[in-house]
Amino acid sequence: MGWVRYAARWERVCVRHGRWQLDADADQELEYLDLRSLPEVVAARRRWAGVARRAVRSGVEPERVFALAYAVVARWWEQALHWEEEKVWPRRLHQVAGGNAGGELERWRIVGRDAVIFPEVVAVADALLDPVMEQLVWVDSGAERPRPLPVDGAFCRALGERVGRPWLGPLAATDYGGPLIAWMGAVVRARRGHNRPDPYAKDRWWVRQELQPATMAGQLRVRAKEKRAPGSGTNWRAVVPAEQRFLITNLLGEAEEQVLLLRGAQVGPTADAARYLLETLSRGTELLDRALMQIMAVRGLAFSGQASDRLFHAAIRNVSYSAWTSRGGR
Structure with missing residues (x-):
């Protein structure tokens, strides 16, 4: 019996055909999503190549950078149901659903999530590798005079602008317990040279298991169980x-x-x-x-x-x- 290789998230875009390859282990009929009306998703695939090269130059595996950015944005995706300002993701989701996901919005939010958020994942990955953005975290923390990270900090404000959402900063800054705040904390600890017994305390790219996004297959199974x-x-x-x-x-x-x-x-x-x-x-x-x-x-x-x-x-x-x-x- 042959082995099935699952493509990494950044490899799911077929630039030639304008498609997003879906997970093969999910109990649903679609094999791919049509991206022809979403050129920004295809463009993000090309942009990722440059982000991956920057990661290598920075001495970190691109897979780890992507995993952290993916966890950050997937968490935003769940919270975005309550964001009145969010207009981009609903539009994209309706488009991958063939024009209108209204009748099965819950299902389409599961199936379409990874394709819809892909441009923001790449943008966040790029931002987390930027030394200028890291310096903003350091300044927000008070540098040599420690203080709590502010709600209106420069880092989260700049991050919101980089993903095309200038209103996002305070929401991202108050997502306590999330992967973004954990990354910021690791950056600050590394700058201050704190020695903690936890080996992951200063590993800014580590995503705790409970913060890793649920898979499409897992979410669909939960949904089916709830419906029954x-x-x-x-x-x-x-x-x-x-x-x-x-x-x-x-x-x-x-x-x-x-x-x-x-x-x-x-x-x-x-x-x-x-x-x-x-x-x-x-x-x-x-x-x-x-x-x-x-x-x-x-x-x-x-x-x-x-x-x-x-x-x-x-x-x-x-x-x-x-x-x-x-x-x-x-």
Whole structure:
């Protein structure tokens, strides 16, 4: 039996035919995506060759640079459902879906992700190799006078501009626990010469396993399992009257606002910050509970606790998906 070699992500573009080769192990019928209406994806394939050469000159394997940039941008992709300013990715996704992904947006977000985000992955990889960008991280950190990385730092602002999103800086800077912040921390530690027992502490190109993007095949399996689960609630909007839909959507929106208010909650005296954090979390939880009760009341079903959780999270996803469907589609 022969071995199957999977092409690396940067090798998925067929420049000649304008196609993106999909994973062969995913349980779906498509072999490739049509890129003929997305010249920027094909151009990114050509640009990657230069980025890879720069990586070699810098003494790092191109694969590691790409893996980190891919983790950073794939994380943005998940967060972008809530970014009203994001217009590029919805447009690209609708195009690879043949004009409009609206009916199956969740599936197309899984299948089309790697092709749609490829130009930004290459741009981020290029930025992470740039000594000028590294210097911005050092300056943002306070250099020899350490300080917390600021929300409006020059590095994240410049990174947003390099990927064509000047509004992205504060969002990237506050993604605590993500691969980009981890990279920035490693840069600062290396500059300061900190000696930590963890061998990966100063390895700026290492991506922790939990931060590595889920594969297309893995996501499709999870989606299929959720659809088979009774009471999954993935189609809750279809059975909810318009006036109730409006109420539920507003409750979810208010809850999201409460969560967003938590940004910066750690600033100030400890007692005040803790009180603010608890009050805001309490208000957000109350709103989420009310939204869940509305959904359950409208459907008139007696869900188990587990099924209720699935229904609620599906409702949140669908509210976000509806916003993407309205962006970039015909």
